[in-house]
Structures are given as structure tokens and as C-alpha cells.
Amino acid sequence: MDKLSALTMFVATAEHGSFSRAAEHLGKTPSALTKAVAHLEAELGARLLVRTTRRMALTEAGQIYLEGARQALANLHQAGEEVGQLQHELRGTLRLIAPPSFGPAFLGEACRRYMRRHPQVHLEVDLSDTFIDLIDGSYDLALRDGPTELPGLIARPLTENRILLCASPAYLQRKQLPVTPDNLAEHDWLMFRHPLLNRHFWWMRQGDKRIRYDHPTPRLTSDNYDFLLACLLDGQGLQVLPRWSAAPYLARGELVQLLPEYWLEPDAFGPWVHLLYLAHRRQTRKVVAFIECLDEYLAEQGLAWRP
Incomplete structure (x- = not known):
């Protein structure tokens, strides 16, 4: 048989x-x-x-x-x-998983480009913060911040996880109070709640100096990043957020970076967003083509990783 x-x-x-x-x-x-x-x-x-x-x-x-x-x-x-696919256009299914916040920030545009270029490939995109083991073969590619020391997987930096302090022009006009390291507690704050994030303080750097800042009392907390981002754009307070998320809004003037001379440490999320994939799939054409779309879009936004 x-x-x-x-x-x-x-x-x-x-x-x-x-x-x-x-x-x-x-x-x-x-x-x-x-x-x-x-x-x-x-x-x-x-x-x-x-x-x-x-x-x-x-x-x-x-x-x-x-x-x-x-x-x-x-x-x-x-x-x-x-x-x-050696002699034909790409076909089949590409399965990937990423945190929900990556979708509107950059993943959505990469997916749209990929679908326009490779109309015979079906995409299955799961947006979830749930830890998924790629070893079981369910996904071809994962995007993840946080710990990446996972056996059997290759982790390649995709973009820097640089953290910025931002507000909308509407908030700054309404509050009429400059933002300084000494008056952070006097401002309205929007806080993202996540198991990997410290709930009590940030570490900030100015040159060689490392400073601990206790979290101010927030006006709004949520475990949904997109919900907080909408409130930030609406002028409801200050928020710390990664540059890969803030970049398009900063470019359009919808957000303003505050205290640019200070650098906020990225906490347990780590300094990079990574691509993760199994070693035997690193040369898979449909995976390589998707990574090209991601890198291309991030380069256009000034966010691409440079080896």
C-alpha cells in the first residue's frame, strides 16, 4: 500500500x-x-x-x-x-499571527501590498496577544515583541521598539500646561495595561543618566491598545507608545512627541519587534515575499531595521 x-x-x-x-x-x-x-x-x-x-x-x-x-x-x-512555485506565481496559503496593535500600525498595509502582488496566495491573519507555538506547524510566520528565546525558531529584528511620550495638539491646547519631568503627575494620563508591563514606574534615560519615574495616577487605563490610541488622538491625555505606532500620526501632525531628549526603556517588551519562523521555512518563497512587503513599508516610514 x-x-x-x-x-x-x-x-x-x-x-x-x-x-x-x-x-x-x-x-x-x-x-x-x-x-x-x-x-x-x-x-x-x-x-x-x-x-x-x-x-x-x-x-x-x-x-x-x-x-x-x-x-x-x-x-x-x-x-x-x-x-x-519555482516556475509559477506564488500560490497556497500563508498563515501568520501578530499582536492586535500591529494591524493598523503596519501589518495591514503589508498584507494589502502582498495581496495585490500575489493574488493567488490566501492569507490567514490572526491578531492575538496569545502565545502561540509555531512548532506545531499552524503558522508560517509570527510577529512578536517580548521574549524571543524560543527553541527551534529563528528570530529576526523587524523594527525598533523605541518608546515615545506623546499627546495630541488638542490636549496640549486644552491643558495649557507645559510637559516637563517635574510636572508629569499634573497631567491626564492614558495607561496601557499588559501582563509584561511594569504597573508602578518607568525607567527613563537622559544621556548617561538613568532616572526612575513613578507612574502618575491615570485618568484612563485599558488592556486594549487601539482603544487607548483613539482616546490619545482625541486629546484625552498623555500616553507612552512605540514609535512604530506613533510614526504616521507624528508625520501628519496628529500627535506631538514630548520630552524628546529623554528615552524611555521598553520594559519587558524588549528593544525590538521580531519576525519569528521555523528554520526550514526561512527560504520559503511566500514567506520571503511577505517579509519583503513588511521591510519595504517600514523603510518608507523610516522604521526599518538595519543590520
Whole structure:
């Protein structure tokens, strides 16, 4: 029996929990799937599935073999896509995940460029702060700030995570109070709440001097970055935010950078936003093409990483 077909039928049976449902999904007969699994079990010398009149379950050996079979089929599918794209335009699906704040800041524009240039590629973009393990093969690419020391992954800097203090012209006109290091507590503050961020103080640098500033009492806190950004643009207070997010608003005059002679340390998010991908996908054409779109847009905004 063809090994690839047998693996495909075993994975389908395990995922559907039934020979009949898997057979319907694959367009085959239940007896064909039964023979395929029996062939694999004979080859391995181990039971993969326990079958009773009511249910089907994976054995311990079956659980181990299922993960390997899934990975093997995914690798073959990926290789087939790459071979097909050597002489044709890019096709297939590109799956990526990033924090929600990256979407409106730069990821959305990169995706639109990519779709215009490669109309045969389907994009699946998940915007989530949830930690996702790329090793399971669900995603081709991740964008992430914060810790990147992850086994089996390549992390490449994408853009600097430089933190700015900003306000809108409307707020500065309404408040009529200059912003200085000595009067920060007298201003209205918008605070982003995140598990990786210190809730009590910032470290700020001026030249070689490192200064600790306690957080002022905020007028508004939220765990939703886009909600706070809208309030910042509406003139509701001061906010610290990364340059990659503030850049277009600063260029249009919708925000003003305050205390530019001070540099705020980026806290646990780290100094860089990184691209993360599996080592065997670094030369995948659809991944390389997407990274080119990201780098191109960030370079236009003056935000690109320079090695």
C-alpha cells in the first residue's frame, strides 16, 4: 500500500474519531481506511487505535505516530507548494499571527501590498496577544515583541521598539500646561495595561543618566491598545507608545512627541519587534515575499531595521 495514502487515511481517522466519518471526508470506503491503518500497525508492530463498538481512541503509540504523520504530511505539502512555485506565481496559503496593535500600525498595509502582488496566495491573519507555538506547524510566520528565546525558531529584528511620550495638539491646547519631568503627575494620563508591563514606574534615560519615574495616577487605563490610541488622538491625555505606532500620526501632525531628549526603556517588551519562523521555512518563497512587503513599508516610514 502507498505509504503517503496510508498516512493520510490514518490522520483522517484519528481526527474524525471514526472510520466512516473519515472515509466520507476523503471520498473512500471505510474498509479502505481500515486496511490502511492495519497496514501501518503491521509495519510498526504496534497498535495505533483501540476500537470498540462505541468508540475509537488512540493508543500511546498512536498519539506519538499521529504527531509525526501530521508533520510529515505538512512538510510534503509545503515542499510541493515550493516546487510548484519555482516556475509559477506564488500560490497556497500563508498563515501568520501578530499582536492586535500591529494591524493598523503596519501589518495591514503589508498584507494589502502582498495581496495585490500575489493574488493567488490566501492569507490567514490572526491578531492575538496569545502565545502561540509555531512548532506545531499552524503558522508560517509570527510577529512578536517580548521574549524571543524560543527553541527551534529563528528570530529576526523587524523594527525598533523605541518608546515615545506623546499627546495630541488638542490636549496640549486644552491643558495649557507645559510637559516637563517635574510636572508629569499634573497631567491626564492614558495607561496601557499588559501582563509584561511594569504597573508602578518607568525607567527613563537622559544621556548617561538613568532616572526612575513613578507612574502618575491615570485618568484612563485599558488592556486594549487601539482603544487607548483613539482616546490619545482625541486629546484625552498623555500616553507612552512605540514609535512604530506613533510614526504616521507624528508625520501628519496628529500627535506631538514630548520630552524628546529623554528615552524611555521598553520594559519587558524588549528593544525590538521580531519576525519569528521555523528554520526550514526561512527560504520559503511566500514567506520571503511577505517579509519583503513588511521591510519595504517600514523603510518608507523610516522604521526599518538595519543590520
